[in-house]
Amino acid sequence: MKKIKLFSLLSLGATMLLVSCGGGGNTKGAKPGGSGFVSKTGWKPNSKDGWFFSGKQQRPKAWPGMVYVEGGTFTMGLVDDNVMHDWNNTPRRMQVSSFFLGDTEITNSEYREYTTWLKFVFPSTDPNFKNIYVGALPDTLVWNNRLSRNDYAETYFRSPEYDYYPVVGVSWLQATKYCDWLTERANEKALMNQGILAKDIYSADKAATAGATFNMDKFKSNDPEMESYIDKKKLQNKSGIKTTNERIIAANKGATSGLVEKFRLPTEVEWEFAALGLQKNRDYNNYLGKNPEIDNLKGKKGRNRGMYLENFKIGRGDYSGVAGWKNDGSPTTSDVKQYPSNDLGLYGMYGNVAEWTADIYRPMIDEDFSDFNYYRGNVVTQAVRNEDGTYKKIDNTDIKYDTLSDGRLIYRGLPGEFERKKIMDDSNYRDGDYQSSLDAGGTPPSDSADFLMYNSVKPKFVVNKDGSVRLEKDKQKVTSQISDYIRVVKGGSWLDSSYWLDPGQRRFKNQTKGYGWIGFRVAQDAKNSNKTKRTKR
Numbered sequence: 001m002k003k004i005k006l007f008s009l010l011s012l013g014a015t016m017l018l019v020s021c022g023g024g025g026n027t028k029g030a031k032p033g034g035s036g037f038v039s040k041t042g043w044k045p046n047s048k049d050g051w052f053f054s055g056k057q058q059r060p061k062a063w064p065g066m067v068y069v070e071g072g073t074f075t076m077g078l079v080d081d082n083v084m085h086d087w088n089n090t091p092r093r094m095q096v097s098s099f100f101l102g103d104t105e106i107t108n109s110e111y112r113e114y115t116t117w118l119k120f121v122f123p124s125t126d127p128n129f130k131n132i133y134v135g136a137l138p139d140t141l142v143w144n145n146r147l148s149r150n151d152y153a154e155t156y157f158r159s160p161e162y163d164y165y166p167v168v169g170v171s172w173l174q175a176t177k178y179c180d181w182l183t184e185r186a187n188e189k190a191l192m193n194q195g196i197l198a199k200d201i202y203s204a205d206k207a208a209t210a211g212a213t214f215n216m217d218k219f220k221s222n223d224p225e226m227e228s229y230i231d232k233k234k235l236q237n238k239s240g241i242k243t244t245n246e247r248i249i250a251a252n253k254g255a256t257s258g259l260v261e262k263f264r265l266p267t268e269v270e271w272e273f274a275a276l277g278l279q280k281n282r283d284y285n286n287y288l289g290k291n292p293e294i295d296n297l298k299g300k301k302g303r304n305r306g307m308y309l310e311n312f313k314i315g316r317g318d319y320s321g322v323a324g325w326k327n328d329g330s331p332t333t334s335d336v337k338q339y340p341s342n343d344l345g346l347y348g349m350y351g352n353v354a355e356w357t358a359d360i361y362r363p364m365i366d367e368d369f370s371d372f373n374y375y376r377g378n379v380v381t382q383a384v385r386n387e388d389g390t391y392k393k394i395d396n397t398d399i400k401y402d403t404l405s406d407g408r409l410i411y412r413g414l415p416g417e418f419e420r421k422k423i424m425d426d427s428n429y430r431d432g433d434y435q436s437s438l439d440a441g442g443t444p445p446s447d448s449a450d451f452l453m454y455n456s457v458k459p460k461f462v463v464n465k466d467g468s469v470r471l472e473k474d475k476q477k478v479t480s481q482i483s484d485y486i487r488v489v490k491g492g493s494w495l496d497s498s499y500w501l502d503p504g505q506r507r508f509k510n511q512t513k514g515y516g517w518i519g520f521r522v523a524q525d526a527k528n529s530n531k532t533k534r535t536k537r
Contacts, residue, residue: 062100063186063260066524067345069274071098074287076269076365078504088363089506095372096273101266102521104336104347105166105355106178108157111138114178117185121202121213122415128396135401135410136177138169142516152332165333166353166519172265172487172511173402173410175356175520179263182522186260188214194258198229216259217383217418221391225416265358266523267375268488268506275350275491275503280343290504297350297498309339310351311494312501319494332494350501351492353519359488360427361508369430376431380424392419403461405513407469427484456483459512485511493517 038044043052062068077091115136122129143152156162157169170178191197201214218226266274278287299307308328313319321327330338334352341347360377367374384392394400394413401409413419431453457474464470486508492500495517499505509515 063524065103066100066522067103068526069099069101069270069344070279071096071273071526072279074273074276074278075290076272076504078502083499086363089504092365092367093371094269094273094367094374096269097373098526099266099270100261100524100526101270101274101346102523103341103345105353105519105521106175107164107336108167109163111167111170111178112158114181117181126396128399129415131401131409132399132411132414135404135408136174137408138167138174139171139404139406139514140169141406142169142514164335164337166336166348168333168353168516168519169514170518170520171404171410171514172356172509173404174514175265177410178520179265179522182263183260184215186263187216187219190258190260191219196230201229213414213416215417217391218416221418223391261524261527263522263524265356265520267373268357268359268490269374270523271355271357271490272503274344274346275342277343277346277349297501310492310501311339311348312351312492313495313497315497330494334494349491349503352494353517354489354491354493354496354500354507356518356520357488357490360484361482361486361488361506362431363482364431366430376427376429378424378426378429379422381420381422383418384421393417394419403459403469403471403512405459405471405510407461407471409469454482455479456481458483459485482508487511489518 039052073093073095075091076094077089115133118136119133122132124130124133138157140153140157143150143156156165157167188197188201192199192201197214214226214229217223276290278290281288297308297310299305299309308314308321311328311330311334314321314327318327319331320329328339328351330352336352337347339347339351342349358377359375362376365374365376386392394415394417396415399415400412402412404410455478457478458476460472460474461469462472489507489509490503490505492498492502492505500507509518
């Protein structure tokens with residue numbers, strides 16, 4: 001018995017010794033987020049006498065006008081009867097990562113900030129830039145109706161009375177360019193706030209030539225053009241870089257903390273998830289209802305009792321209600337914050353204007369292949385390099401454009417930005433080819449490469465003698481409207497009946513065309529969002 005006890009004590013001691021040896025020197029008491037971490041080089045990050053500076057970790061924090069949407073799983077699509085018999089939004093289970101979403105649609109005032117900046121930096125008086133500002137303007141003719149009198153075409157976008165109304169007449173292509181511009185300007189402001197970027201960046205001595213403007217590509221790549229905009233002393237003091245070595249400061253320049261995440265259009269699944277606002281309508285891990293807002297379109301108490309709390313078309317010839325007792329009070333669009341927000345603090349998700357999403361439209365969503373952050377339209381680009389290894393910038397005389405449906409040209413990239421080339425396009429992955437057709441199975445036939453599931457119109461633009469551009473009608477016989485040029489539109493608008501207010505509904509429209517009932521809002525990824533604490537209810 002004594003031998004057995006002695007053997008047990010020896011075994012326990014050996015086990016404790018092994019555990020101690022295997023624990024490692026830096027893991028004792030270590031916490032998530034790098035606390036107590038030492039690099040395998042032996043240097044501590046952000047050490048005063050070190051050479052690598054990562055900056056401080058940031059908790060998810062919303063940029064002004066953005067709302068944090070905690071991700072999770074939910075049932076995407078309709079759960080009610082499909083009275084339109086579209087069969088393109090059947091229920092499916094999806095997972096969404098956390099993200100930020102604009103609390104309102106982009107307003108006329110916000111979009112005018114963008115067009116004013118373009119007009120100032122790339123003046124139309126320069127022949128090289130004549131299409132940049134004009135191509136970014138909304139199509140105000142969307143308000144015209146051959147059998148209706150209204151003056152919105154002249155006043156809606158520019159009049160201060162409509163500053164905080166949603167911008168409309170903006171195509172999907174124009175909306176994505178606004179997102180790119182917003183990313184650059186927000187980061188420009190963030191770096192100015194930190195004292196890293198000079199605040200006189202647009203003064204005459206700084207911007208000697210048009211196109212010599214700030215962008216993140218040039219900043220992260222330590223482009224020599226940025227040197228005149230950066231105060232190295234302030235960079236050293238504000239960014240945590242304590243060394244006096246200019247080469248080390250320059251090498252760490254792109255790793256400065258506090259940069260703003262890229263703005264983009266929300267994906268279809270993100271938009272629907274945020275519109276439902278299910279996070280607040282649950283009991284522990286059980287959602288209590290799919291359409292909490294749809295079921296409560298009318299106010300139940302106070303001055304809103306009996307009033308519609310969303311902006312939509314009530315019935316034939318009835319957009320606002322009777323005079324003196326207006327049901328929703330808005331015959332067309334309204335102030336983006338006129339009606340109550342949903343439980344997440346998002347306004348206008350159920351009315352006012354429908355909204356562009358990032359996705360290319362297809363009738364079926366391939367949830368069998370991807371049920372996590374689903375998105376159709378992935379396109380990967382990379383910056384083009386010159387022969388000497390430097391990045392190729394867009395020259396003032398070599399600006400490339402896409403053509404809008406009304407003949408105007410919208411820039412692909414602005415002068416001074418890095419030229420990019422497409423290296424991967426997954427827009428048609430598992431869709432539109434032979435393998436995704438009903439005929440697929442076994443060995444594909446020899447002519448399967450020419451198979452097209454969606455035989456649709458291919459836009460063709462013709463330049464007139466006066467230099468204007470017109471869309472030429474496709475004479476080819478087509479069998480479908482579905483193409484790579486149409487995008488998913490979500491939500492109802494002032495022009496729609498309540499049927500389209502359901503977040504599960506989906507429509508599609510041409511990405512080159514603006515509409516009087518479609519606007520857009522911006523989204524951002526939420527970095528480090530997996531640390532969100534669980535709440536009881």
